[in-house]
Amino acid sequence: MDRSTQFRAQVSDHSTELLVALLAGITGVAGSYAVAGYTRQFIVAPIDALVVRLTPGRLVAFVIETIGDEGHLLHIALSVGLAVGLLGAIALLGVRVADRLTQSTLGIVLAGGLAWGVTAAITADPSLAVGAAAPVLVFTALGVQAGDAIEHNPARRRVLASAAAFIGVAAGVGRLANAGGGDGTTEPVSEAVADRLQQADAQALDIDGDVPGLVSEIGEFYNVDIAEFDPEVPADDWSMTITGEVGDDVTVSYDELTAMPTEHRYVTLRCVGEDLNGEKMDTAVWTGTPIKSLLDEADPEGECDCAMLRAEDDYFVQFPVDALDDAFLAWEMNGQPLPQSHGHPVRVLVPGHWGETNVKWLSEIELLDEAMDGYWEQRGWHGTGPVNTVAKLWSTTTLDSGAIELAGHAYAGTRGIERVEVSTDGGSTWEDAELSEPLPGDDVWRQWRHEFDPDGSHEVVVRAVDGEGTVQPEERSDSYPSGATGWVRQTVNMMGASG
Numbered sequence: 216m217d218r219s220t221q222f223r224a225q226v227s228d229h230s231t232e233l234l235v236a237l238l239a240g241i242t243g244v245a246g247s248y249a250v251a252g253y254t255r256q257f258i259v260a261p262i263d264a265l266v267v268r269l270t271p272g273r274l275v276a277f278v279i280e281t282i283g284d285e286g287h288l289l290h291i292a293l294s295v296g297l298a299v300g301l302l303g304a305i306a307l308l309g310v311r312v313a314d315r316l317t318q319s320t321l322g323i324v325l326a327g328g329l330a331w332g333v334t335a336a337i338t339a340d341p342s343l344a345v346g347a348a349a350p351v352l353v354f355t356a357l358g359v360q361a362g363d364a365i366e367h368n369p370a371r372r373r374v375l376a377s378a379a380a381f382i383g384v385a386a387g388v389g390r391l392a393n394a395g396g397g398d399g400t401t402e403p404v405s406e407a408v409a410d411r412l413q414q415a416d417a418q419a420l421d422i423d424g425d426v427p428g429l430v431s432e433i434g435e436f437y438n439v440d441i442a443e444f445d446p447e448v449p450a451d452d453w454s455m456t457i458t459g460e461v462g463d464d465v466t467v468s469y470d471e472l473t474a475m476p477t478e479h480r481y482v483t484l485r486c487v488g489e490d491l492n493g494e495k496m497d498t499a500v501w502t503g504t505p506i507k508s509l510l511d512e513a514d515p516e517g518e519c520d521c522a523m524l525r526a527e528d529d530y531f532v533q534f535p536v537d538a539l540d541d542a543f544l545a546w547e548m549n550g551q552p553l554p555q556s557h558g559h560p561v562r563v564l565v566p567g568h569w570g571e572t573n574v575k576w577l578s579e580i581e582l583l584d585e586a587m588d589g590y591w592e593q594r595g596w597h598g599t600g601p602v603n604t605v606a607k608l609w610s611t612t613t614l615d616s617g618a619i620e621l622a623g624h625a626y627a628g629t630r631g632i633e634r635v636e637v638s639t640d641g642g643s644t645w646e647d648a649e650l651s652e653p654l655p656g657d658d659v660w661r662q663w664r665h666e667f668d669p670d671g672s673h674e675v676v677v678r679a680v681d682g683e684g685t686v687q688p689e690e691r692s693d694s695y696p697s698g699a700t701g702w703v704r705q706t707v708n709m710m711g712a713s714g
């Protein structure tokens with residue numbers, strides 16, 4: 216062999232190795248998805264958790280502001296890439312070991328074993344880890360035994376085709392696994408909840424446009440999570456401890472909690488990170504128990520009168536103990552067991568405070584001696600206080616009569632909504648909108664609706680007046696760091712809304 220043929224042989228050797236490693240990585244990730252679905256046992260889940268944890272807060276805020284909800288695709292893509300790289304590197308190691316030591320079996324078993332061990336360790340699920348390990352083993356074996364054979368077409372094409380087929384099947388199976396997880400069954404709703412759902416229906420305004428009712432459907436209720444993969448906490452395994460600067464630690468189990476005096480409350484949540492006219496604001500009927508008696512039992516004695524709430528997804532948020540006085544530990548949403556994505560089995564609902572204080576998958580309340588930042592506060596947000604007042608303009612509809620109907624919801628936390636005012640001339644003159652009767656509760660939105668006869672183009676402006684008589688401030692600010700402010704404005708003409 217002259218030098219150049221030798222060199223060419225080496226290059227194609229390397230490219231075959233790399234191809235096999237890449238296929239092993241991709242099929243390993245696909246195999247893991249096939250058996251685990253989009254859950255915490257999927258190999259990408261723990262890697263993504265690490266990626267999110269290591270991403271600087273300023274970058275997170277920047278992505279939320281510029282890309283918004285699609286931003287999570289960035290870290291998921293990165294995490295999938297890292298998982299492919301990890302399994303691919305293991306396969307490559309196997310191929311090299313087989314090659315150098317001329318021990319095919321050793322290399323293959325090493326790669327399969329390592330892929331299994333690493334996946335089992337990071338997902339904490341040894342049996343489902345086989346889903347990632349098996350394809351790595353197979354493709355390492357292919358690389359070792361058929362290394363020379365698949366250097367050229369059509370063998371290479373056959374290997375690629377089988378890898379592609381495997382990935383396709385795995386994706387389908389994984390999707391089925393997901394569908395099985397949230398099995399879509401509904402529990403019968405108690406009479407008390409049914410009454411409240413009915414009351415919400417009855418009090419909703421007759422709106423032509425597409426606006427949520429006074430109670431949001433579970434599947435439509437917005438979702439904000441720090442983790443891409445929700446914790447899975449069976450009710451039987453759940454308990455919550457009040458600890459730290461307390462007279463006595465208090466621990467409750469799920470059965471103890473649900474045996475306590477039960478209430479059904481209408482509560483609205485709104486995320487501090489949403490746009491002024493965004494849609495991360497929803498209402499449900501929540502079933503749970505007030506937290507006060509448990510707090511009293513624990514007897515808080517910390518210097519700062521503040522509490523750190525912690526959750527199973529390593530989320531944490533700190534705010535004044537006083538805010539917990541009227542707070543609520545909820546285990547049902549619209550009469551259904553709390554869905555996994557909304558904090559199963561138990562979450563906190565803190566009246567009037569921004570969404571981030573409403574900790575899901577709650578595990579611990581620690582009373583502190585000194586105030587500390589929570590997860591979002593460490594990333595620059597100020598989202599633990601009371602919500603800003605807002606009137607949303609969520610629909611603009613031309614009615615059969617030719618009139619234009621404007622509609623939306625207004626919310627001001629525990630201050631309540633007294634009035635919604637609408638201007639159709641850019642803010643020169645104002646009229647009161649029709650308002651839904653207030654639902655019982657201290658922390659509930661109201662629906663509003665306003666009809667007018669258009670005459671050319673209109674600059675529509677809406678603003679709410681809270682229960683204390685304070686008009687929603689006009690000055691505009693972005694959601695970062697303290698929640699969006701300003702009045703929602705829209706240019707509306709006979710054809711409907713524009714901008």
Ligand SMILES: Nc1nc2c(c(=O)[nH]1)N[C@H]1C(S)=C(S)[C@@H](COP(=O)(O)O)O[C@H]1N2
Nearest residue numbers: 437438439440441486526530570571573575
């Ligand atoms: N454990 C935990 N609790 C959490 C969060 C989270 O990521 N983890 N997100 C918070 C934020 S920022 C908001 S706005 C609300 C959203 O609740 P939802 O997803 O049920 O609508 O939950 C809060 N509680």
Ligand SMILES: [Mo]
Nearest residue numbers: 486487570571
């Ligand atoms: Mo939020």
